[in-house]
Amino acid sequence: MTNGNHRLNIPNDSVITIAGTVGVGKSTMTNALANALNFKTSFEKVDANPYLDKFYDDFERWSFHLQIYFLAERFKEQKKIFEYGGGFVQDRSIYEDTGIFAKMHYEKGTMSETDYQTYKSLFDSMVMTPYFPHPDLLIYLEGSFDHILDRIQKRGRPMEQQTPVDYWKEMYDRYQAWINDFNACPVMRINIADYDIINDQTSIEPILERIGHFIQHSRKYTGSGACHHPNFVE
Ligand SMILES: Nc1ncnc2c1ncn2[C@@H]1O[C@H](COP(=O)(O)OP(=O)(O)O)[C@@H](O)[C@H]1O
Numbered sequence: 358m359t360n361g362n363h364r365l366n367i368p369n370d371s372v373i374t375i376a377g378t379v380g381v382g383k384s385t386m387t388n389a390l391a392n393a394l395n396f397k398t399s400f401e402k403v404d405a406n407p408y409l410d411k412f413y414d415d416f417e418r419w420s421f422h423l424q425i426y427f428l429a430e431r432f433k434e435q436k437k438i439f440e441y442g443g444g445f446v447q448d449r450s451i452y453e454d455t456g457i458f459a460k461m462h463y464e465k466g467t468m469s470e471t472d473y474q475t476y477k478s479l480f481d482s483m484v485m486t487p488y489f490p491h492p493d494l495l496i497y498l499e500g501s502f503d504h505i506l507d508r509i510q511k512r513g514r515p516m517e518q519q520t521p522v523d524y525w526k527e528m529y530d531r532y533q534a535w536i537n538d539f540n541a542c543p544v545m546r547i548n549i550a551d552y553d554i555i556n557d558q559t560s561i562e563p564i565l566e567r568i569g570h571f572i573q574h575s576r577k578y579t580g581s582g583a584c585h586h587p588n589f590v591e
């Protein structure tokens with residue numbers, strides 16, 4: 358390898374996306390990995406999101422608007438990552454928007470059939486095409502429901518604290534089923550009980566080593582990285 362984090366076998370143009378349910382620790386992991394690798398970060402907008410508060414107040418009224426907003430934001434981020442040529446850690450994957458959130462709201466009756474089909478057809482034509490570069494690696498953070506709920510409560514976003522526990526449990530269960538079927542890119546699972554990057558910064562080291570192995574292994578078989586997707590039209 359001529360260009361990359363040599364010690365770790367992680368090429369500098371890698372794109373790593375962090376997935377997992379709300380509160381599991383994605384943003385914290387995104388920052389820690391980006392610092393360790395000297396990568397750029399791509400975060401989802403929470404504070405500047407014009408729909409999020411309204412959505413938590415009234416799912417039925419705002420679920421379609423919110424999904425369209427997230428889709429547009431994530432697609433812009435995806436374009437930025439491509440234009441930089443990779444070297445990014447991304448907080449939440451675009452796949453979770455449709456595989457978890459839109460689907461859950463549709464199936465629970467808080468998004469109409471028409472809105473869901475409109476959203477899906479937009480998502481499929483933008484994302485599930487050979488022209489869309491997938492990440493080199495999706496890191497899936499998992500842990501016990503109680504541990505994650507505790508983190509949501511401690512983080513203290515009022516809109517999330519006021520949301521019934523059933524909502525988080527439904528999401529938690531859906532995440533477990535979703536990740537077992539996910540195959541759009543290589544997946545590395547990490548249990549949040551196995552590291553503590555807040556109190557022990559060295560606990561990132563074994564994670565970095567595992568990432569290096571995963572990316573080397575998958576590039577050997579695909580022959581390319583996320584931003585050099587063989588089918589991507591430049
Ligand atoms: N390894 C960790 N140990 C202890 N607390 C953590 C850890 N990772 C995240 N947290 C805390 O859990 C809460 C949720 O983390 P965050 O990274 O914001 O999750 P997400 O981005 O998945 O919603 C935050 O208050 C954060 O400080």
Ligand SMILES: Nc1ncnc2c1ncn2[C@H]1C[C@H](O)[C@@H](COP(=O)(O)O)O1
Binds near residue numbers: 453
């Ligand atoms: N696609 C989405 N639909 C509904 N809500 C979403 C979506 N993506 C993120 N969210 C919400 C969930 C949280 O309240 C915030 C931020 O997520 P986090 O997992 O804490 O980074 O946005």
